[in-house]
Amino acid sequence: MEKVGRNEPCPCGSGKKYKNCHMQADDGKTGKNKTFLYALLFVVIIVVAIIGTYLNSKEGGGRSSGPPPGPPPPGKVWSEEHGHYH
DSSP states (O other), rough: OOOOTTBBBBBTTTSSHHHTTTHHHHHHHHHHHHHHHHHHHHHHHHHHHHHHHHHHHHHOOOOOOOOOSSSOTOOOEEEEEEEEEE
């Protein structure tokens, strides 16, 4: 469909200018689509964060996993409470 100018007669046949008849209804469709896409993006980010946290905990990530393999750095002691060397 060809784009209608805002001051041209509305193609619905009402005799009104397009800006006073159907322009707002047509423009509103894009706003609803944008809102839907933003909401969908937000949900996807939340799901990815939850899955990442779950996988990290399954792989031994976190504080309860103990010190990393290998000898400790000279003069350092592993802190179970903080999950790193002091």
